Amino acid sequence: MYKHKKCIAMLLAGGQGSRLFALTTKVAKPAVSFGAKYRIIDFPLSNCTNSNIDTVGVLTQYQPLILNDYIGNGQPWDLDRLYGGVHILPPYQGKNSSDWYKGTANAIYQNLNFIESYNPDHVLILSGDHIYKMDYNEMLEYHIAKGADCTIATLTVPMEDASRFGIMNTDADMTITEFEEKPKQPKNDQASMGIYLFKTEKLREYLIADENTEGSSNDFGKNIIPNMLNDGCKMVAFPFKGYWKDVGTVDSLWSANMDLIGSNPAFDIYDPYWKIYSRNMGIQPQYVGENAKIANSLVSGGTEIEGTVINSVIGSNVKIGKGAKVIDSVIFADVEIGAGATINYSIIDEKVKIGENCVIGNEKSSDAKIALVGRECNIKAYKVLQGGCNLEAGKEDQE
Amino acid sequence: MLAAAIVFADAHLETMDELTRRRTVASIPFGGRYRLIDFALSNLVNADITKVAVVTQRNYQSLMDHIGSGKDWDLSRRNGGVMIFPPFSYYKNETLAENRLDYLRSVLGYISKCKEEHIVLLDCDSVNVIDFDKALKEHIERNADITICYKETLVNEDLVDNMSFEFDENERVTKATLTSEVGKTANTSINAWIVKRKLLFNLISDSVARGARSFRKDILIPNISSLRMFGYRHEGAYLKIRSMESYFENNMLMLNKDIRNQIFGENETIYTKVRDSAPTRYGENSKVVNSYIADGCEIEGTVINSILFRGVRVGKNAVVENSILMQDTDTGELVKLNYVITDKNVTIRNNQTLSGCKKVPYYLSKNMMV
Numbered sequence: 001m002y003k004h005k006k007c008i009a010m011l012l013a014g015g016q017g018s019r020l021f022a023l024t025t026k027v028a029k030p031a032v033s034f035g036a037k038y039r040i041i042d043f044p045l046s047n048c049t050n051s052n053i054d055t056v057g058v059l060t061q062y063q064p065l066i067l068n069d070y071i072g073n074g075q076p077w078d079l080d081r082l083y084g085g086v087h088i089l090p091p092y093q094g095k096n097s098s099d100w101y102k103g104t105a106n107a108i109y110q111n112l113n114f115i116e117s118y119n120p121d122h123v124l125i126l127s128g129d130h131i132y133k134m135d136y137n138e139m140l141e142y143h144i145a146k147g148a149d150c151t152i153a154t155l156t157v158p159m160e161d162a163s164r165f166g167i168m169n170t171d172a173d174m175t176i177t178e179f180e181e182k183p184k185q186p187k188n189d190q191a192s193m194g195i196y197l198f199k200t201e202k203l204r205e206y207l208i209a210d211e212n213t214e215g216s217s218n219d220f221g222k223n224i225i226p227n228m229l230n231d232g233c234k235m236v237a238f239p240f241k242g243y244w245k246d247v248g249t250v251d252s253l254w255s256a257n258m259d260l261i262g263s264n265p266a267f268d269i270y271d272p273y274w275k276i277y278s279r280n281m282g283i284q285p286q287y288v289g290e291n292a293k294i295a296n297s298l299v300s301g302g303t304e305i306e307g308t309v310i311n312s313v314i315g316s317n318v319k320i321g322k323g324a325k326v327i328d329s330v331i332f333a334d335v336e337i338g339a340g341a342t343i344n345y346s347i348i349d350e351k352v353k354i355g356e357n358c359v360i361g362n363e364k365s366s367d368a369k370i371a372l373v374g375r376e377c378n379i380k381a382y383k384v385l386q387g388g389c390n391l392e393a394g395k396e397d398q399e
Numbered sequence: 400m401l402a403a404a405i406v407f408a409d410a411h412l413e414t415m416d417e418l419t420r421r422r423t424v425a426s427i428p429f430g431g432r433y434r435l436i437d438f439a440l441s442n443l444v445n446a447d448i449t450k451v452a453v454v455t456q457r458n459y460q461s462l463m464d465h466i467g468s469g470k471d472w473d474l475s476r477r478n479g480g481v482m483i484f485p486p487f488s489y490y491k492n493e494t495l496a497e498n499r500l501d502y503l504r505s506v507l508g509y510i511s512k513c514k515e516e517h518i519v520l521l522d523c524d525s526v527n528v529i530d531f532d533k534a535l536k537e538h539i540e541r542n543a544d545i546t547i548c549y550k551e552t553l554v555n556e557d558l559v560d561n562m563s564f565e566f567d568e569n570e571r572v573t574k575a576t577l578t579s580e581v582g583k584t585a586n587t588s589i590n591a592w593i594v595k596r597k598l599l600f601n602l603i604s605d606s607v608a609r610g611a612r613s614f615r616k617d618i619l620i621p622n623i624s625s626l627r628m629f630g631y632r633h634e635g636a637y638l639k640i641r642s643m644e645s646y647f648e649n650n651m652l653m654l655n656k657d658i659r660n661q662i663f664g665e666n667e668t669i670y671t672k673v674r675d676s677a678p679t680r681y682g683e684n685s686k687v688v689n690s691y692i693a694d695g696c697e698i699e700g701t702v703i704n705s706i707l708f709r710g711v712r713v714g715k716n717a718v719v720e721n722s723i724l725m726q727d728t729d730t731g732e733l734v735k736l737n738y739v740i741t742d743k744n745v746t747i748r749n750n751q752t753l754s755g756c757k758k759v760p761y762y763l764s765k766n767m768m769v
Contacts, residue, residue: 036678269677285431285693
């Protein structure tokens with residue numbers, strides 16, 4: 001017999017991420033590139049591996065091709081296991097019903113059979129759109145020590161931002177006394193990170209009850225957590241200290257990328273004891289040319305730089321031609337930037353070709369907006385694209 | 400599967416003393432993130448040759464660590480995959496293998512058990528991209544017993560130990576010489592051969608009885624007329640590494656776009672051990688010119704005409720010029736390096752100045768602290 005699983009993780013990766021506009025036209029949000037060589041989902045998956053959680057269900061729905069392909073058998077994250085490992089869980093057709101995932105809670109509800117097949121003591125619910133390093137095992141020990149039915153990871157946020165989050169009010173013992181989803185007048189600054197740890201039987205009980213409730217939004221934050229709290233379940237907050245960022249918007253995605261650079265980066269990805277794993281492409285080292293200039297940037301392998309790169313994050317296999325300038329920008333993998341082109345304050349998606357002497361985006365300033373170019377766009381020479389533009393994926397030189 | 404392979408991990412490179420003191424030739428680091436065996440294994444995998452024996456006898460810990468299960472080359476297979484053969488000694492035979500023939504004898508069992516019709520034999524003391532798909536196709540079309548991969552090239556000092564050949568109009572071998580003459584253009588062996596498996600088995604078994612000592616001298620040369628021996632012309636780069644000087648020169652060739660394109664072409668992937676390094680971070684005052692830089696480096700200073708392996712750190716106001724810094728080299732602030740090769744894990748403290756010259760680069764061995 002295989003050893004009993006103490007805890008398995010369910011990773012919600014089905015969201016569209018509509019606030020990332022062109023970046024999620026063809027890929028699900030968790031598969032969006034991040035930090036030169038990663039995709040967003042590398043962070044929760046690596047956290048699982050580094051926390052000794054070896055069974056992860058990844059719930060997919062929106063544009064799953066690239067995400068599924070990327071995860072594959074889970075080998076890059078050491079999640080190809082004899083018993084457990086990573087499993088892609090798409091919506092499916094049943095004998096009596098076939099439903100898309102209607103909400104975060106419904107997605108887990110539809111996969112209760114997956115959870116039951118491992119019959120773990122606890123289930124960890126994760127989101128596929130957060131950038132952070134967290135030891136889930138520490139959270140699990142805390143959860144067990146507190147004897148909690150549900151533990152919610154919380155983060156101290158600036159008071160002025162608190163109304164954008166689910167806010168936890170706790171007593172001295174960290175037991176949650178009140179939960180308010182996006183309150184107008186927040187009572188404190190302890191925000192939910194969307195990371196929940198449940199006792200399996202409680203989770204099952206409340207998911208089934210929620211499913212049988214007419215008009216429920218089938219959402220953890222809106223339904224499951226308030227219902228459990230009302231019923232007097234033991235719910236505790238697990239205060240997390242460290243870097244955490246929801247990269248659900250273009251601005252937050254850009255600034256999270258920028259948090260990796262600087263003389264003392266806000267987010268450290270160089271820790272040898274907490275590596276971030278990603279699928280490896282077998283690419284050669286980067287070549288920096290005779291006339292290149294690179295300052296304050298993060299650059300991945302296979303890249304050839306002949307131009308200037310300042311305050312930017314450059315993905316794998318990017319080619320930057322002579323005299324081209326890339327400033328305050330995030331360039332995803334396999335992009336070709338022609339000679340003399342200028343790219344300012346932009347996010348350029350994978351496999352984009354930018355012709356010679358193009359000008360994309362405006363100089364970064366307090367009122368400038370990020371220019372977005374979707375994947376596989378082909379932009380002709382001398383084209384000018386203003387900041388704030390949103391070029392849909394696969395467009396040939398959109399007028 | 401048409402062919403299996405045998406890779407010789409130790410070529411006899413007394414001339415490479417420093418770099419091979421703690422490792423096999425196969426595990427010499429090259430080109431920012433590779434080891435020499437990566438080129439051999441990748442060439443084989445790219446030609447769908449996925450049953451590979453690696454024979455070795457000395458200091459093979461780093462080789463084993465590097466290859467692991469072989470999954471980074473897609474060589475962790477139910478059928479075949481990569482297998483390391485450490486030394487094997489019969490009770491009477493006290494000496495270890497001295498040459499290719501001894502190695503081949505030690506894996507006679509492997510050769511007899513293979514189902515593949517052909518065996519590819521290759522050294523890994525060079526950087527090259529050999530198209531074994533094409534070589535194998537020619538080998539079969541010509542019904543060759545032995546195909547010798549060669550390159551027509553001006554012989555330099557690194558190639559003196561390579562055999563040279565003359566061919567007739569059908570590329571059949573007419574004459575073979577054990578060495579190549581410096582300064583002349585010759586068809587020089589690139590030390591990769593394709594041999595019919597059963598023939599190879601018989602040749603090696605017989606060699607024991609006949610007291611043969613050398614694969615090249617006692618097996619290849621005496622059989623030129625009796626066996627169908629053909630050449631396969633290799634067109635791409637062949638960078639043989641034979642001395643510290645050629646090690647330095649050949650690494651620096653990676654700064655040349657043509658050479659890079661010959662080795663990392665469109666359809667070629669050179670695989671290596673995955674290290675999950677972060678991307679390379681350039682600091683606010685970094686200055687980098689004409690350099691080849693692997694993942695995981697953190698560069699605050701100046702780097703000119705250099706090769707940086709994974710995880711190298713260059714401190715503030717440091718100047719690294721014409722140097723090769725291997726994995727996890729850590730250079731402090733205001734360090735100045737010119738024509739220096741640092742082996743893995745070398746630490747250079749603040750304010751140090753070290754300098755060699757092109758012919759004799761200054762070499763710092765593994766784990767040294769200066």
